Amino acid sequence: xxxxxxxxxxxxxxxxxxxxxxxxxxxxxxxxxxxxxxxxxxxxxxxxxxxxxxxxxxxxxxxxxxxxxxxxxxxxxxxxxxxxxxxxxxxxxxxxxxxxxxxxxxxxxxxxxxxxxxxxxxxxxxxxxxxxxxxxxxxxxxxxxxxxxxxxxxxxxxxxxxxxxx
Amino acid sequence: xxxxxxxxxxxxxxxxxxxxxxxxxxxxxxxxxxxxxxxxxxxxxxxxxxxxxxxxxxxxxxxxxxxxxxxxxxxxxxxxxxxxxxxxxxxxxxxxxxxxxxxxxxxxxxxxxxxxxxxxxxxxxxxxxxxxxxxxxxxxxxxxxxxxxxxxxxxxxxxxxxxxxx
Numbered sequence: 442x443x444x445x446x447x448x449x450x451x452x453x454x455x456x457x458x459x460x461x462x463x464x465x466x467x468x469x470x471x472x473x474x475x476x477x478x479x480x481x482x483x484x485x486x487x488x489x490x491x492x493x494x495x496x497x498x499x500x501x502x503x504x505x506x507x508x509x510x511x512x513x514x515x516x517x518x519x520x521x522x523x524x525x526x527x528x529x530x531x532x533x534x535x536x537x538x539x540x541x542x543x544x545x546x547x548x549x550x551x552x553x554x555x556x557x558x559x560x561x562x563x564x565x566x567x568x569x570x571x572x573x574x575x576x577x578x579x580x581x582x583x584x585x586x587x588x589x590x591x592x593x594x595x596x597x598x599x600x601x602x603x604x605x606x607x
Numbered sequence: 608x609x610x611x612x613x614x615x616x617x618x619x620x621x622x623x624x625x626x627x628x629x630x631x632x633x634x635x636x637x638x639x640x641x642x643x644x645x646x647x648x649x650x651x652x653x654x655x656x657x658x659x660x661x662x663x664x665x666x667x668x669x670x671x672x673x674x675x676x677x678x679x680x681x682x683x684x685x686x687x688x689x690x691x692x693x694x695x696x697x698x699x700x701x702x703x704x705x706x707x708x709x710x711x712x713x714x715x716x717x718x719x720x721x722x723x724x725x726x727x728x729x730x731x732x733x734x735x736x737x738x739x740x741x742x743x744x745x746x747x748x749x750x751x752x753x754x755x756x757x758x759x760x761x762x763x764x765x766x767x768x769x770x771x772x773x
Contacts, residue, residue, distance in 0.1 A: 454650065455624055458756075462625060465760035484620065484650040590624075594631035 442469045444504035445497060447522050447545065448490075449475055453510030454482035455590045456539045460506050461488075463597045467604075469504065476519060483510050494521035499528035504604070509540025509560060509589075517548035526551065535607075537600045539587040543567050556581040558588050583607075608635045610670035611663060613688050613711065614656075615641055619676030620648035621756045622705045626672050627654075629763045633770075635670065642685060649676050660687035665694035670770070675706025675726060675755075683714035692717065701773075703766045705753040709733050722747040724754050749773075 444464050448457055464471050473480070474497050475490035482488075505526065507513060516522045526549040529536050538546060543559035544566070546552050553571035558579040567574055578587045578595045585603060587596035610630050614623055630637050639646070640663050641656035648654075671692065673679060682688045692715035695702050704712060709725035710732070712718050719737035724745040733740055744753045744761045751769060753762035 454620070455652070458621055458759075459625065459628060462760040462763075463629070466764040484652065486621070486650065593624075594628040597628075598632040 442467075442503040443501060444469050444471045444506055445499075445502045445525070446471065446473045446506045446508065447475070447494070447516050447525065448473060448480055448508055449512045449515035450477060450481050451511035451515075452480060452482045452508050453512070453540055453590065454484040454486045455593060456508035456510065456542075457482060457488065457512075458486065459590075459593045460508070460537060460597060460600075463601070464504065464506075467601060471506075472502075474522070474525070476515075480512075494519050494525060497521075497525050499525045503534060505529045505534065505536045507536075507538040507542035507545050509538075509542050511541070513541040513544040517545045523549040533583055535600070535604055536584045537586070537596065538584070539592065539596060540589055543572075543586065547572075555584060557584070558586040558592070560588055608633075608669040609667060610635050610637045610672055611665075611668045611691070612637065612639045612672045612674065613641070613660070613682050613691065614639060614646055614674055615678045615681035616643060616647050617677035617681075618646060618648045618674050619678070619706055619756065620650040620652045621759060622674035622676065622708075623648060623654070623678075624652065625756075625759045626674070626703060626763060626766075629767070630670065630672075633767060637672075638668075640688070640691070642681075646678075660685050660691060663687075663691050665691045668695075669700060671695045671700065671702045673702075673704040673708035673711050675704075675708050677707070679707040679710040683711045689715040699749055701766070701770055702750045703752070703762065704750070705758065705762060706755055709738075709752065713738075721750060723750070724752040724758070726754055 585600040
């Protein structure tokens, strides 16, 4: 299986690196798509990207990950990134988002009537876009979402359980 | 099961938080012992400690974790921390260390004739103390060790496999 992470500078470091390593534990190949060749997290960790968004053929990937931080406000401005997101929702593939990651889903127009967890500071945007805010880790179909780094264990536990149940 | 992390300020953030959340995924209770009430990692993440070293009854714990960074140079100076480490080795309990974590094991006098992975910058100290350096993730009995954050996935994968095999 292959996973793709969508991220830009000032991603929340743990929210990118926890699923990055966690999925590799499961034998999944994890790739990073970004407009940057090398990205820097809010806390200063860096990671090289594997490709720009327009180079992503979403058919090649099974899992989409969107970490939080300031990164989602930048990812959501890239139409080619939103194209990837819409593919995952149209095909009902596995998606894991956390914190501000919901901002990318709002811009892609895929949150309506979905139960989603996100950072409190953007929950009103989720609700205004037709989504339902969950104050915990939410599993809605193949979308698993969480609020903040304190949810990392439960977020990945539920995501990997779902993945293995398919 | 219960795990105890030994750490001081300037721990390597991912090396503490990755096992912290990863073991919680497995349903393990994870505690932090430190001389500080609140610790700050090299990258600025903070975590509250649960107890000081002298308050730890090592009989109560099944797993010992020692993350790297500058933290181990501080932990190794605390005789009460070394007492905990020696208990785990005497009782052959599960131990996971990474990066500079080996410095604590050297001071506890438990590395002789053990195959151990660690950060390259301190491998000569490991060898001088009678240990054997492994350039990868090492499993030697119930001790699982790794070199740096790039090993996080393989380190925890092997540790958790070992844990479930006991």
